Amino acid sequence: MYRVELEDFEGPLDLLLLLINRREVDIFDIPIAQITNEYLAYVQLMDSINLDGVADYIYFAALLISIKARMLLPQPEIDTEEEDFDPRQELVDRLLEYIRYKDAAETLNQQLEERSRLFTRGKASTPAEVESPEKEVLVQTTIFELMNALRLVLEEAPEEETITIESQRYSIEDQSERIRRILFTERRVSFRDLVRGQTRSFIVVTFLAILEMAYGHEICILNVSDENAFVIEKGELENV
Amino acid sequence: MCDNKQKASNAEVTLGMVLEALTFAAETPVSVEQICSVYAEVTASDVLPSEEAVEEAVENLNASFEQEGRALRIQYWAGGLRMATTATVAPFLEAFFQREQARRLTRPLMETLAIIAYKQPSTKVEVDTVRGVDSGYAIRKLLSLDLLSIIGRADVPGRPILYTTTDRFLEEFGLNDLDGLPNLRQAEELLGDANFDQERLNLLMPNGLDDNGQSRANNSSDDQATT
Amino acid sequence: MCDNKQKASNAEVTLGMVLEALTFAAETPVSVEQICSVYAEVTASDVLPSEEAVEEAVENLNASFEQEGRALRIQYWAGGLRMATTATVAPFLEAFFQREQARRLTRPLMETLAIIAYKQPSTKVEVDTVRGVDSGYAIRKLLSLDLLSIIGRADVPGRPILYTTTDRFLEEFGLNDLDGLPNLRQAEELLGDANFDQERLNLLMPNGLDDNGQSRANNSSDDQATT
Numbered sequence: 032m033y034r035v036e037l038e039d040f041e042g043p044l045d046l047l048l049l050l051i052n053r054r055e056v057d058i059f060d061i062p063i064a065q066i067t068n069e070y071l072a073y074v075q076l077m078d079s080i081n082l083d084g085v086a087d088y089i090y091f092a093a094l095l096i097s098i099k100a101r102m103l104l105p106q107p108e109i110d111t112e113e114e115d116f117d118p119r120q121e122l123v124d125r126l127l128e129y130i131r132y133k134d135a136a137e138t139l140n141q142q143l144e145e146r147s148r149l150f151t152r153g154k155a156s157t158p159a160e161v162e163s164p165e166k167e168v169l170v171q172t173t174i175f176e177l178m179n180a181l182r183l184v185l186e187e188a189p190e191e192e193t194i195t196i197e198s199q200r201y202s203i204e205d206q207s208e209r210i211r212r213i214l215f216t217e218r219r220v221s222f223r224d225l226v227r228g229q230t231r232s233f234i235v236v237t238f239l240a241i242l243e244m245a246y247g248h249e250i251c252i253l254n255v256s257d258e259n260a261f262v263i264e265k266g267e268l269e270n271v
Numbered sequence: 272m273c274d275n276k277q278k279a280s281n282a283e284v285t286l287g288m289v290l291e292a293l294t295f296a297a298e299t300p301v302s303v304e305q306i307c308s309v310y311a312e313v314t315a316s317d318v319l320p321s322e323e324a325v326e327e328a329v330e331n332l333n334a335s336f337e338q339e340g341r342a343l344r345i346q347y348w349a350g351g352l353r354m355a356t357t358a359t360v361a362p363f364l365e366a367f368f369q370r371e372q373a374r375r376l377t378r379p380l381m382e383t384l385a386i387i388a389y390k391q392p393s394t395k396v397e398v399d400t401v402r403g404v405d406s407g408y409a410i411r412k413l414l415s416l417d418l419l420s421i422i423g424r425a426d427v428p429g430r431p432i433l434y435t436t437t438d439r440f441l442e443e444f445g446l447n448d449l450d451g452l453p454n455l456r457q458a459e460e461l462l463g464d465a466n467f468d469q470e471r472l473n474l475l476m477p478n479g480l481d482d483n484g485q486s487r488a489n490n491s492s493d494d495q496a497t498t
Numbered sequence: 499m500c501d502n503k504q505k506a507s508n509a510e511v512t513l514g515m516v517l518e519a520l521t522f523a524a525e526t527p528v529s530v531e532q533i534c535s536v537y538a539e540v541t542a543s544d545v546l547p548s549e550e551a552v553e554e555a556v557e558n559l560n561a562s563f564e565q566e567g568r569a570l571r572i573q574y575w576a577g578g579l580r581m582a583t584t585a586t587v588a589p590f591l592e593a594f595f596q597r598e599q600a601r602r603l604t605r606p607l608m609e610t611l612a613i614i615a616y617k618q619p620s621t622k623v624e625v626d627t628v629r630g631v632d633s634g635y636a637i638r639k640l641l642s643l644d645l646l647s648i649i650g651r652a653d654v655p656g657r658p659i660l661y662t663t664t665d666r667f668l669e670e671f672g673l674n675d676l677d678g679l680p681n682l683r684q685a686e687e688l689l690g691d692a693n694f695d696q697e698r699l700n701l702l703m704p705n706g707l708d709d710n711g712q713s714r715a716n717n718s719s720d721d722q723a724t725t
Contacts, residue, residue, distance in 0.1 A: 041378075042404035058462065087404040125403070127458035132401055134461055136385035138453045139444060140375050146445035147374040148361035149346070150523040151353060152295060284586050288569035292587040293594055295522075295570060305594070313589045335566055342515040343522060359511055360519040362540045367520055367532070 040174035043091040044129045046073060047122075049175055058126060061119055063102055067095040076178055080235045098122060177252070180222055180260045181238050188231045201233055206240035207249075210263070214250065219264035286310055286320055287328040290345070290352065300351025300442060325352075349441035350448055383409035384418060388440070389455050392422055392433035410434065418443065513537055513547055514555040517572070517579065527578025527669060552579075574674050576665040610636035611645055615667070615679060619649055619660035637661065645670065 041049075050069050051058055074088045101118035117123075213220055222241065226234040241263055244250045253262045289310050293301045303325045311319045329345050329352060336343055342360045346353050356364060364370075376384065383406045387393045398406040413419040417439045424430040436449070446452065516537050520528045530552045538546045556572045556579065563570055569587045573580050583591060603611070610633050614620045625633040640646040644666045651657040663676070673679065 042402055044403040084405065091403065125400075128401055129403065130458045130461055131455055132382060132386050132389070135389060135453065135455050136378070136381040139385055139388070140381050142444050142446075142453070144373040144375055145358070146443060148358050148365075149344075149355040149445070150361070150364045150519070151355045152298075152522055284569075284590065285567065288567065288584075288587055289590045292569040292583040292591055295581075296583060296591055297594070301594075309590055309593045313593050339562055339566060340512065340515065342511075342519040354522075356519045356523060360515055363511065363516045363536055364519055364523055366540050367524070367528075367536045 043088045044126060045173070046070060046088070046175055047091065047126060048130070049173070051126075059123060061123070063095065063099050063119060067092075067099050070095055072182075073175060073178055076182055080181075080239065082239075094122060176254055177238070177242070177261060181234070184223060184226060184234055184260065185231055188226075188229065188234055201236040203236060203240045203243060206237045207244055210237070210240060210244065210250070214263070214265050219253070219262050221260050221262045223260040225263075284314075285328075286324060287332050289313075290325060290328050291332060291354070294345055294352045294354040297353075299438075300349045300353040302351045306352070346445070347447040348445060349438040353442070379404075379406070379409045380412055384413055384436070384440070387413075387419060387434050388436050388449070388452060391435040391449075392425075393435075394425060394431040394433060396431060511541075512555075513551060514559050516540075517552060517555050518559060518581070521572055521579050521581040524580075527576045527580040527665075529578045533579070576668040577674070580669070606631075606633070606636045607639055611640055611663070611667070614640075614646060614661050615663050615676070618662040618676075619652075620662075621652060621658040621660060623658060 047066065047070065050066050051061060054062070054065065056062055056066075071092055074085065074092050077085045077088060098118045210220075210225070213225070222238070225241075226237050229237075241250065241252065245252045245263070245266075248266045250263045250266050253264065286306075290306055293306055293309065303322050306325050307319045307322070310316075329347075333344050335341075336345075342357050343354055344357055346355050361373075365373075375381075379402075382402055383398050386398045386401050390397055395406060395410055398410065410419065414421070414434075417437055419434050419440070420437050421432055422435050423433050425433050440446075441448065441451075513533075517533055520533055520536065530549050533552050534546045534549070537543075556574075560571050562568075563572075569584050570581055571584055573582050575582075606629075609629055610625055613625050613628050617624055622633060622637055625637065637646065641648070641661075644664055646661050646667070647664045648659055649662050650660050652660050667673075668675065668678075
């Protein structure tokens with residue numbers, strides 16, 4: 032079993048904001064049918080590769096589907112209150128609330144950054160523990176971009192039996208070891224090159240190994256967007 | 272030179288010197304009260320210096336530091352006073368300590384911390400609701416970093432644990448107290464902000480919006496255009 | 499944009515400010531070479547500042563500290579530079595750190611340390627002989643406090659372990675090198691003094707540091723005695 036947890040990456044609300052923003056639609060007038068379909072495509076892929084924490088995504092998938100259903104229902108005859116009732120309202124409220132705290136989080140992070148440039152005396156000047164959870168540097172992209180890259184690569188992969196049976200053949204440990212060997216000689220390698228000509232299950236397990244290694248600071252994931260794939264290189268951990 | 276010979280060495284010591292020495296030597300911020308009481312104790316004075324006197328001493332000291340081109344300042348952090356270097360010398364200290372960059376927390380940790388900071392005392396359910404994901408790991412990590420602490424349980428069904436931020440949080444973020452937290456802006460304000468698209472979008476929306484590298488390219492050309 | 503700002507601010511930063519910031523923030527004395535190389539590295543200068551330039555900066559800084567009535571000085575300790583408070587404010591720091599006073603060295607530890615400091619390199623047998631008691635515990639404790647270290651074994655029967663004092667010892671006692679130790683007779687007097695622990699800083703102070711105002715407390719009491 033792998034230990035990649037989605038909660039270390041972006042969450043379902045981030046995915047919704049991403050989809051809304053990509054379509055350049057108004058957050059107060061979300062085209063629910065389209066957004067729901069796109070959202071489900073991501074969640075199905077996540078679910079099929081058994082990422083931990085996908086339950087949070089599934090909750091919002093259910094919410095989206097129920098909103099979509101309610102919007103298809105004929106509106107009640109009371110015209111006057113029609114405008115007040117929008118099945119999307121709860122979702123919009125949650126997105127707006129989330130944006131506020133994301134903004135606050137970013138402001139506070141800048142404050143931490145500025146403050147950390149003022150040094151105090153002696154030991155207190157280097158609270159190493161606060162420095163260590165510095166994971167974002169090593170993943171210069173989002174889980175959604177990575178999923179996109181995975182989806183595109185999977186589409187090109189040769190057909191095979193179902194993933195669940197096949198995936199027993201490959202372990203994350205073995206794939207991590209293979210990546211380590213490659214990165215021993217190559218400075219960086221693209222995901223596409225890593226899995227070229229391989230079966231779907233090989234691709235999925237390699238993908239999971241990459242997530243786990245990035246999470247453990249062993250490798251760095253860089254977004255090279257023009258190829259619709261990403262590139263990994265060795266992380267900065269000396270003890271690896 | 273000094274008339275008062277019997278207590279000569281102590282009498283020469285001003286409140287400002289004591290302030291300077293204590294904020295230099297202590298490992299955490301020193302409260303104004305502590306400074307007053309130490310000063311009164313050692314000078315064997317019956318009258319405690321007023322808090323205003325300490326604040327005035329801080330101002331004078333910082334003014335003198337600035338005037339003399341010193342690299343140190345007294346800061347009000349976590350309800351106390353602490354001596355720290357100025358931002359201008361940060362590159363030299365970073366080079367000396369081989370610290371490659373300023374500190375930041377990961378997004379999940381920072382979001383969780385922000386929600387609790389503004390809503391405190393707050394529960395895990397509140398955080399989970401705002402973030403849309405389980406925040407158990409983030410809360411445990413923040414507790415171990417001493418940025419959050421537990422103050423009890425809420426008097427509601429299930430008696431959920433209540434979390435607050437710590438003094439350490441205030442100090443690490445350069446805040447004197449919780450009133451110093453930046454205003455929590457309304458979403459409408461954020462969406463209506465003229466600079467929102469360029470500056471904040473990447474921060475609020477996942478970076479992934481530049482799937483095709485497009486908005487990244489846009490941003491850089493915008494930057495060029497504005498400079 | 500950011501880079502430019504940073505460069506501009508680096509240009510404004512003097513060697514004295516870097517000296518001040520590093521000696522303030524570092525956990526141990528900073529060597530003159532370290533200061534020079536950090537300064538050259540960050541200002542992207544090909545030419546290292548000379549050691550004389552650093553020494554001049556130390557003098558200027560201390561002169562400015564004295565002039566402005568500051569409670570801090572730069573000291574030459576353990577072959578490096580370190581910022582420390584002046585002796586005049588020591589009573590205030592002692593009052594502040596009351597709780598930590600328990601941490602001071604006990605009499606057996608102090609005796610053992612003094613014997614090894616003067617006889618070094620020295621063996622446990624020598625210490626035992628002088629003290630008349632077994633000093634095994636005291637030596638182990640001093641090793642763990644990093645005040646003593648082992649430099650090898652004596653070339654005599656039994657090959658006993660040889661102990662010396664450490665740089666940490668010099669730093670803790672405000673000495674630049676072992677030549678700064680007070681003469682043995684003074685030391686014996688100290689060992690007979692019940693207040694030795696509290697007085698050690700002032701009395702062990704080598705004369706060379708007087709210039710920096712470190713032992714002003716002593717000077718003023720001397721003044722009293724002669725007037």
